Amino acid sequence: MSESNNPASLDVVAIGNAIVDVLTQADDNFLVRHGLTKGAMALIDEDQAVALYGDMGSGVEVSGGSAANTMAGLASLGGKAGFIGKVKNDQLGRVFTHDLRAVGVEYDTAMAAGGAATARSFILVTPDAQRTMNTFLGASAALGPDDVHPGTIDRAGITYLEGYLWDPAEAKEAFRKAADLAHASGRRVAFTTSDAFCVDRWRDEFLDLIESRVHILFANEAEIMSLYQVDNFDDALQHVRGHCDIAALTRSEHGAVILSGDEVHVIDAEPVTNVVDTTGAGDLFAAGVLYGLSQDMDLHTCGRIGAIAASEIISHYGARPEANLAALVKQKLG
Amino acid sequence: MSESNNPASLDVVAIGNAIVDVLTQADDNFLVRHGLTKGAMALIDEDQAVALYGDMGSGVEVSGGSAANTMAGLASLGGKAGFIGKVKNDQLGRVFTHDLRAVGVEYDTAMAAGGAATARSFILVTPDAQRTMNTFLGASAALGPDDVHPGTIDRAGITYLEGYLWDPAEAKEAFRKAADLAHASGRRVAFTTSDAFCVDRWRDEFLDLIESRVHILFANEAEIMSLYQVDNFDDALQHVRGHCDIAALTRSEHGAVILSGDEVHVIDAEPVTNVVDTTGAGDLFAAGVLYGLSQDMDLHTCGRIGAIAASEIISHYGARPEANLAALVKQKLG
Numbered sequence: 328m329s330e331s332n333n334p335a336s337l338d339v340v341a342i343g344n345a346i347v348d349v350l351t352q353a354d355d356n357f358l359v360r361h362g363l364t365k366g367a368m369a370l371i372d373e374d375q376a377v378a379l380y381g382d383m384g385s386g387v388e389v390s391g392g393s394a395a396n397t398m399a400g401l402a403s404l405g406g407k408a409g410f411i412g413k414v415k416n417d418q419l420g421r422v423f424t425h426d427l428r429a430v431g432v433e434y435d436t437a438m439a440a441g442g443a444a445t446a447r448s449f450i451l452v453t454p455d456a457q458r459t460m461n462t463f464l465g466a467s468a469a470l471g472p473d474d475v476h477p478g479t480i481d482r483a484g485i486t487y488l489e490g491y492l493w494d495p496a497e498a499k500e501a502f503r504k505a506a507d508l509a510h511a512s513g514r515r516v517a518f519t520t521s522d523a524f525c526v527d528r529w530r531d532e533f534l535d536l537i538e539s540r541v542h543i544l545f546a547n548e549a550e551i552m553s554l555y556q557v558d559n560f561d562d563a564l565q566h567v568r569g570h571c572d573i574a575a576l577t578r579s580e581h582g583a584v585i586l587s588g589d590e591v592h593v594i595d596a597e598p599v600t601n602v603v604d605t606t607g608a609g610d611l612f613a614a615g616v617l618y619g620l621s622q623d624m625d626l627h628t629c630g631r632i633g634a635i636a637a638s639e640i641i642s643h644y645g646a647r648p649e650a651n652l653a654a655l656v657k658q659k660l661g
Numbered sequence: 662m663s664e665s666n667n668p669a670s671l672d673v674v675a676i677g678n679a680i681v682d683v684l685t686q687a688d689d690n691f692l693v694r695h696g697l698t699k700g701a702m703a704l705i706d707e708d709q710a711v712a713l714y715g716d717m718g719s720g721v722e723v724s725g726g727s728a729a730n731t732m733a734g735l736a737s738l739g740g741k742a743g744f745i746g747k748v749k750n751d752q753l754g755r756v757f758t759h760d761l762r763a764v765g766v767e768y769d770t771a772m773a774a775g776g777a778a779t780a781r782s783f784i785l786v787t788p789d790a791q792r793t794m795n796t797f798l799g800a801s802a803a804l805g806p807d808d809v810h811p812g813t814i815d816r817a818g819i820t821y822l823e824g825y826l827w828d829p830a831e832a833k834e835a836f837r838k839a840a841d842l843a844h845a846s847g848r849r850v851a852f853t854t855s856d857a858f859c860v861d862r863w864r865d866e867f868l869d870l871i872e873s874r875v876h877i878l879f880a881n882e883a884e885i886m887s888l889y890q891v892d893n894f895d896d897a898l899q900h901v902r903g904h905c906d907i908a909a910l911t912r913s914e915h916g917a918v919i920l921s922g923d924e925v926h927v928i929d930a931e932p933v934t935n936v937v938d939t940t941g942a943g944d945l946f947a948a949g950v951l952y953g954l955s956q957d958m959d960l961h962t963c964g965r966i967g968a969i970a971a972s973e974i975i976s977h978y979g980a981r982p983e984a985n986l987a988a989l990v991k992q993k994l995g
Contacts, residue, residue, distance in 0.1 A: 352983070385733070385760035385981060388722035399719070418752040418778070426719035444752070647719060649686070 335484035335514070337433065338406040338621035342475065342505050343394025343489040344467040344498075345412035345436075346446040347419045348606070349386040350644055353451035357382075358459055365453065368460040368522045370494060376463040379449050388419070389645040390426035391448060392467075393521060394489040396607045396646040400614025400636050402431040403652035406621055409433040409483060411474055411505070415466035420445040426647070436474050439466045450606055456641070458606040468495030472504045480508040484621055485543070487613070490521035493529045506540045515572075515620075517543035519613060520550040527553055542572045543620065545613045551576055575616050575630070577609055577637075585616070585630045594630035597638035597659070607646025611636040615656075628660070635659050669818035669848070671767065672740040672955035676809065676839050677728025677823040678801040678832075679746030679770075680780040681753045682940070683720040684978055687785035691716075692793055699787065702794040702856045704828060710797040713783055722753070723979040724760035725782060726801075727855060728823040730941050730980040734948025734970050736765040737986035740955055743767040743817060745808055745839070749800035754779040760981070770808050773800045784940055790975070792940040802829035806838045814842040818955055819877070821947070824855035827863045840874045849906075849954075851877035853947060854884040861887055876906040877954065879947045885910050909950050909964070911943055916968065919950070919960045928964035931972035931993070941980025945970040949990075962994070969993050 358365055361379060371379065390399075398408040410427055414420030416438040423445060427434045446467035451459045470492070480486055486509035492498045509516045518541040520526050526533060526546075533554060537544055544567070548560050551574075555566040560578070564586065567574045573587045582596040612633035619629030639650050692699055695713060705713065724733075732742040744761055748754030750772040757779060761768045780801035785793045804826070814820055820843035826832045843850045852875040854860050860867060860880075867888060871878055878901065882894050885908075889900040894912070898920065901908045907921045916930040946967035953963030973984050 380759060383759075383763060385724065385763040386756070387979065388756060390719065422720070422722060425714060425717075429717060429719040645721065 333481060335482060336407065337409045337483040339398065339401055339485045339487050339617050340409035340411065340479055340483035341394035341398045341487040341489070342411045342492060342502060344392050344446055344462070344464060344491050345395060345414045345423055346392040346448045346462065346467060347423055348389050348391035348448050348450050348646065349380070350389060350450045350452060350604070350606070351384045351386040353384065353453060355453055357451060358453070363451070363459050363461065365459050366457050367524055368462060368491070369524070371461045371463050373463060376447065376449070379461055383449060383451070387644060388422070389647060390423045391607070391646050393491055393519065393610050394487060395427060396610035397487065397614045397617065398432045399427065399430050399647045400611045400652060401618050403648045404614060404618040404632065404636065404656065405653040406618045409479060411436050411470070411479065413439055413466050413470040413474065414445040415439045415442065417445055419447065420466065430647070436470070439469050442466060442469055452604045452606070452644070456602040456605050458604060464495060468498060470495070470501050471497040472500045475501050475505045475508070477508050480505055480514065481512045483514060485515045485517050485617060487517040487617060489519050490525050490529070490533065493525065493532065506536070510540055515542040516540050517545065517617060519545035519609070520554060523549040523553045526550050530554060537570050544571045544574045545609070545616070546574070547577045547579070547609055573626070575613070575633070577612050579608070582634065583612065583630055585626045587626055590626060592627045592630055594627070594634050597634040599638045599642050602641050604644045605641050607640040608637045610646055611640040611648070631660060632656050667815060669816060670741065671743045671817040673732065673735055673819045673821050673951050674743035674745065674813055674817035675728035675732045675821040675823070676745045676826060676836060678726050678780055678796070678798060678825050679729060679748045679757055680726040680782045680796065680801060681757055682723050682725035682782050682784050682980065683714070684723060684784045684786060684938070684940070685718045685720040687718065687787060689787055691785060692787070697785070697793050697795065699793050700791050701858055702796055702825070703858070705795045705797050707797060709795070710781065710783070713795055717783060717785070721978060722756070723981060724757045725941070725980050727825055727853065727944050728821060729761060730944035731821065731948045731951065732766045733761065733764050733981045734945045734986060735952050737982045738948060738952040738966065738970065738990065739987040740952045743813060745770050745804070745813065747773060747800050747804040747808065748779040749773045749776065751779055753781065754800065764981070770804070773803050776800060776803055786938045786940070786978070790936040790939050792938060798829060802832060804829070804835050805831040806834045809835050809839045809842070811842050814839055814848065815846045817848060819849045819851050819951060821851040821951060823853050824859050824863070824867065827859065827866065840870070844874055849876040850874050851879065851951060853879035853943070854888060857883040857887045860884050864888060871904050878905045878908045879943070879950070880908070881911045881913070881943055907960070909947070909967070911946050913942070917946065917964055919964045921960055924960060926961045926964055928961070928968055931968040933972045933976050936975050938978045939975050941974040942971045944980055945974040945982070965994060966990050
C-alpha cells in the first residue's frame, strides 16, 4: 500500500445511490396488502413504482440516498464531504443536486441527459416509526466507473461505499474502482452493508470485499448476522473480529458496538423523547463515526457522536439533519 | 339568482394556483439580503427562481397552493372537495396531482403538455415560524376559462376562489367564469383575499367582485385593512358589514372574527405548544369554516373548527394536514 503524497482535502467521499425519498404515513395493513417486509428495502421497477405510488397517501419529497444522507450529516458535523452518485437532469435530479450542495457537500457527478428518471424511494412510515423502503433505482443505476475520478478518491481521507450500490452492475464496477483507487493511494475504505436482504443477495462478494478492501465496516444487527449466517449477535461479533480494522455495529434502540483489534466499545443509544421516523438512523450514525475518525478521535467518542447524530434524525421526518449537528454534539458532549 | 336543480355532490370546489412548495429554514439576514418582505408572498420569474434556489438551503418538497391546501383540509375534515388548477405534466406536476387525489380531493384539470414547468413556491421559514413565500407561477398561470366546466361548478354547494389567482390574466378569466356560473346556479361563492400585496395590486377589482359576487369572504387583518385602506382592524370591521353575507377575518394568534348581518363571533386561537411553521394557517382556517358552513353548522362552531384545523397545520412543516382533522375536531369539540 503506497501512501498518497497529498494531504486529504476531503474528510470523506461517499459513493452511493442518488435518491429522492417520497415519505408517507402508512399502516401495517398497507404493508401486508402490498407484500412488503417492514423495515427492509425492496427494489422495484417503474411499473411497480407507478402502482405503489397510486395507492399511497400524499407524500413529502426529501433528498435521500443512504451514503448521501451520511455526507449531509458529515457536513453538518463540520466535516469536508464529497459525494459521487447519478441523477438525471430532471426536476427531482436538480432537487437532489441542490440539496446536497446547499449543505456544503462537494457533488459534481455528471447528470444523465437521457434514460431513466432520477431514483425515488417510496418510504412508508408506520405508526411505530419504522420505515419500509421501495426503491426505483432509475438514473442511479447508470453510475459507472467513468464517474469515479481518481483525483477525487485521492483527495479523500476515507472513501465510503454503500452496499446498496452492489445491485446495479455498472455501479458495482464504479464501487470496485473506487475501492481499488483508495487502497492504492493508502487511503481508508469504509463500507456499509446497507440492508439484510442486500447482504443475502451478495454475501460472498461482500465477505470477499470486506476481507480484501474494507478498513471500516458499518452494519446493523440483522445485516451482520446475515453476513456470517449466524443467529445471534454475539456469534457475529466473534466472526467480524479481524476481518477489518474497525467494525461499527448498530442495534437500534440498544445502541451500538464498535470493535477494533482488542478494543470493544459499547455505545448507548441517545435518549429520544418522540421517535417519529427511523429513516436515516444508520446513515447518521455512520456520519458521526466517520467524522470522529477523520478527526482522529477515540472510538468511544466516535460512537457517541454517531449516536447523537442518529438521535436527531429519528426525531423528525426525513433522513437529512434539520439541526446543526456540530452545535448539537458540542452541547451534548460538553 | 336561479337555484340549481341538482343537489350538491361536492361541498366545495376550489379554484387556485397548483403549486409545489419548497420549504427551507432561513434566518432574517437571508430575507434582508434578498430584499424579501417577511410574511408576504412575492411573485418571481424563472431567473429569480433559479437565483433564489441557488442561494437557499436544502429543501423539502410538499404539495401546496392556498386553495388546494384548503381542499386537502376540507377532505380531511370529512367534506367532499374538488379542485381546479393547472400543473404541467412533469415530475412535480405528477406529485401535486397524486397528493391531492390521495387525500380524496376530486381533481381532473387537464395537465399542460408543454410550456412552463409546474409552479413552485420557495417558502423561507424563519426561526419565529413565519413564512415568506416566493412563487414562480409557471404552468399555474396557464389555467384558463376552458378549464372551468359548468357541470363541476353546478355540482358544488360553494365555489371557493383564491385572490392569488387574480395575477395571471387567463386565470382571472377562469375565476370570473366560475363566479358567474356559481351565481347563476344559485350556489354560494367564497373568496379569500390571499395576501396584502395582492389586495394592494387589485383593490378596486376585489371590492367590485366582493360587492357583486361574493357571499363568504376570508381575509386576514392586514388584507382587510388594505382592502378598505384603513389603519385599524375595527374600522375594517365596520366597512365589511353588508359587503357580503359572511366575513371570516383571521388575526393570527389573536384568533378570528366572523361577521354575518348583526351577528359577531369572536373565535379564540386554539392553543399550540410549539408553533413550527405558520404556512397554511389561513388556508386551514378557511377549510374549517367552509366545512362547517357546508354542514349548516352555526358560525361559532364553523370558526372553532377553523381554529382547530389551523392549529394542526402550524404545529409541523408544510401546509397539508398530517393528522386526521375529522378525528381531531371530534376530540376537541367533544
